[in-house]
Amino acid sequence: MALGDDALVLSHRLGEWAGHAPVLEEEVALANIALDLLGQARVLLSLVGDEDELAYLREERSFRNCQLVEQPNGDFAHTIARQLYFSTYQELLYGQLAVGDGPLAPLAAKAVKEVAYHRDHAEQWTLRLGDGTQESHERIQRGLDALWRFTGELFEPVTGLDLDLTALHDDWITRIASVLTRATLTVPQGASRGAWTAGAGRQGLHTESFGRMLAEMQHLHRSHPGATW
């Protein structure tokens, strides 16, 4: 369920970009990524129960997504930083799950191709923004720094998943560092986990903006109990 929530919530955030992207090609790309993630969420949530009940009728404290994916979009650089951190993680995570014999292996094998494309998209933009203009360099570095404290959570155990977290973390750091170096950016130095709730999304402790996001997402569905759409 945690992985389904991750995909659902990030998909929603990317959906907020529709009609606001900096170029037409990015309208297509961001919507495409959002759709892939929504597809993953639907499969993952359906393994647990009814996808709509799980998406629309759970309250904030029952969501198990990591806090990184619920972070507001901010500017384009902020969105790209979030996507780089998360897609790199997802690619490695699904890579591990795909070679295992767990129930998620077939899904992971399909999804790993999608998330490799997401990671590539985020990487290409990190390079362009990092090594573009002074302004874009500063903006992407700011995004990377601001979101850094939500990355530690990605390497905490996830209920029901047998993962080599050390390998996941090491591979992730190596890849992120390599992209950031090529992009003339620096790997943030601060703590990768906040002092209190940052890093507790898997336990249902979220950041403030998440409740508002759910209010918007769930409002219509909850206004018509029992209706089908």
Place this chain on the structure above:
Amino acid sequence: MTTIAPDTASLAALEAGFEAAVAADERIEPRDWMPDAYRASLVRQIAQHAHSEIIGMQPEANWITRAPSLRRKAILMAKVQDEAGHGLYLYSAAETLGVGRDELLDKLHSGRQKYSSIFNYPTLTWADVGAIGWLVDGAAITNQVPLCRCSYGPYARAMVRVCKEESFHQRQGYELLLALSRGTDAQHAMAQDAVDRWWWPSLMMFGPPDDESAHSARSMAWKIKRHSNDELRQRFVDICVPQAESLGLTLPDPDLSWNERRGHWDFGPIDWDEFREVLKGNGPCNEQRIDQRRRAHEDGAWVRDAAAAYAAKHAEGNR
């Protein structure tokens, strides 16, 4: 364009060749000679079409974050993505006529080029997403299917692809309304209210009546257009009436009645004052739509600058 001005005799020959090609239903291609007015007319029409796709993303994107089921949310996201894609094809088609996308966007942002008046109406409920799919996309298809045979090749080919996706969207819109119409009383009422609000604006999508349509005659002579505004509008009404019935919804027109003699549905008068007001910029959302578009473009300037700077640096590095 650095062509050498042809003398009068060869100009007449070029014109004759062009007229003959159009008459023989041959396609005009980007490198073929064409009259300046034909080129200008196509640029105007294709650009307006492209702008409509881009602005048309907004009323629907308005509901992405509130879609009531994950399936509907996925359908809506895919649709809005398709519209951005249609905008891209159409700007490319316009570019074959020698104008740049940036120039066209600039004209959209400054109000010098228009987009379809329909997108100046607000999406107030979820059912509006269905009404847009059924009626607005339905009207667009009725308009666009004949454009697949338009005399200008790149536009005709873009339309083939656009129409395929649009007719898919239209079916999805119909199906969305059907689900609401057969749902709870509140859902049914929501669907009826949306159809009531979108019906007349959809009929206006075909443009002014034939006797007031400034560009029609010439566009038809050039085979850019194949049918008049009123012909297409009638065709659309004839298609929609039985569909409304099978949806279990009514159309908000007391004058709607079958005319045995004509073999068509008669319908009531369109409020052309409203149409002209919306075209002039006084519709419910004109300002909001353009503001959002302009803001997205301005807020994205630093991103485009970064991409250009990066490309320039790396082009040098490779030399």
